[in-house]
Amino acid sequence: MQAAAASSIIVFMNTGKLLRLCLVPAAVLLASCASGNIAARKGAAPAVSADSPAFRYEGRFDRTVSSAPVIIWQGSRVYADFEGENLALLFGRSTKQNFFNVSVDGETEVIGVKPGEGARAAWPRPLKPGRHSLELFKRTEASAGNAVFLGLELEPGKQAFPPKPPAYRLAMLFFGDSITAGACNEDGAADQWDDRSTHNNALSYAALTAAAFGADYRNIAVSGMGISLGYVEVKAGQAWDRLYPRADSPRALPEGWTPDVVFVNYGENDYSFTHGKGLPFPADFADGYQALVRNIRAAYPAARIVLLRGGMYGGAQGAELREAWETAAAKLEASDPAITRFVFRHWTENHPRVADARALAGELSSWLEGQDFMRGR
Incomplete structure (x- = not known):
């Protein structure tokens, strides 16, 4: 060499x-x-x-x-x-x-x-x-x-x-945290953050779901980020439309790209951060979640929005998160017929590994195949 x-x-x-x-x-x-x-x-x-x-x-x-x-x-x-x-x-x-x-x-x-x-x-x-x-x-x-x-x-x-034009069937946009980013998915038994070579977004549940439908794909997810509280300073409502993953970043300029389906998966960090520190679950989570989704709706008025929950312990087992999320999801669905929800059954204690991501993508893909808005796609 x-x-x-x-x-x-x-x-x-x-x-x-x-x-x-x-x-x-x-x-x-x-x-x-x-x-x-x-x-x-x-x-x-x-x-x-x-x-x-x-x-x-x-x-x-x-x-x-x-x-x-x-x-x-x-x-x-x-x-x-x-x-x-x-x-x-x-x-x-x-x-x-x-x-x-x-x-x-x-x-x-x-x-x-x-x-x-x-x-x-x-x-x-x-x-x-x-x-x-x-x-x-x-x-x-x-x-x-x-x-x-x-x-x-x-x-x-x-x-x-120039490469051959892509033959995408539709466009998917995923917002979320480490679960959606694919953090730690190629690690061994323990999660680790020192060597990011084992963090592979291409094998996240988000990328695998998009691939299952031949979809163009965007992933705007930040590990540790919550709606109200999390392990990083920036919040979901501050980062979703930014060029860089920080609150003081310029907003991303429109790129002439419009998603057909937008997925939103937050809450794990709000739960795990507060639970781990003995703090009460954020009282403003439901309001903050709804505000974020409504801002996303304003940016993508023609998209179907799918609210996701789960993939790790908090989303699957955290009663406070489940209650707040269900409250927010019900209000959003009642006010917008193009918003719906999906809850993963599969979950892990650590971050999802590739096998877990495949299980999550399989669940989500099977559900999507049965939805009217996905017919013909």
Whole structure:
């Protein structure tokens, strides 16, 4: 493996099914590696700039600088077709932890970008000659970090092309907390937050449900966030329409994208935070929940809104949460015929693992298939 002195070093380690990325200090890498094709290079000029019409962006991005869009929210995707036998992805400034699924012609690898000013991630083996398809999918949630995408490096004389138009059947938008984000879903027995490479939004119940219906997909979820109280400062009512997951963020500009179905899954943190600290359940939860959903309705007047509860202990077993949520859901349904509710039966003590996410997605998908508003979709 070759390495240059830079703020970010990207190394692929073969662990079996996928090439799992390891983040290695530059000094260690330079001392121990002699050959390869993964390196981080500051100031590398992309052969295909991120503002090229060859790219299709799906998700809530910060595109203030069109040639350097910031990939923020989990589930955000970048697509392009390209030609040639070699490929490298270029990143600019990144914060905290960012892990991505990179798929070329349907084959997926996992990469990560350390905090810093620039990084380069090369596909780890030669490709067949001809045209290829690329998907870059953000695994890790917005609160874990964000990264600037600068574009692609291709072989001299090779080009990138707009990908084939998607054939989505409908559009789904999910709001929620760690359950919806897919936090900890590839962890072992215990939840852990130090290494976010095991937090994979692509295998969250939200992404799996969207995939079951061939849906375009957005995921605006923040771990630890509640309606009234939670483990993070920002509240759901402050973050749902923001560009970044914080209360002082600018609002996200309209992107010309409209969901057909909006899912709202909050309450777990309001329950677990207060229960764990011996505090009363927030008296204003029901009012805050209704206010949030009504704001979402104002933003998406034609969408069907599905109110979700469950997936972990609080949503399944917490009496205070259940009572407050049922009160809010009943009032919302009574005032809006395009709002309905669904309660998961499956739940876990820890955060849902991939098998749990599949069970949750299976329940939700089966229910959706029986709903009148989903007929023909």
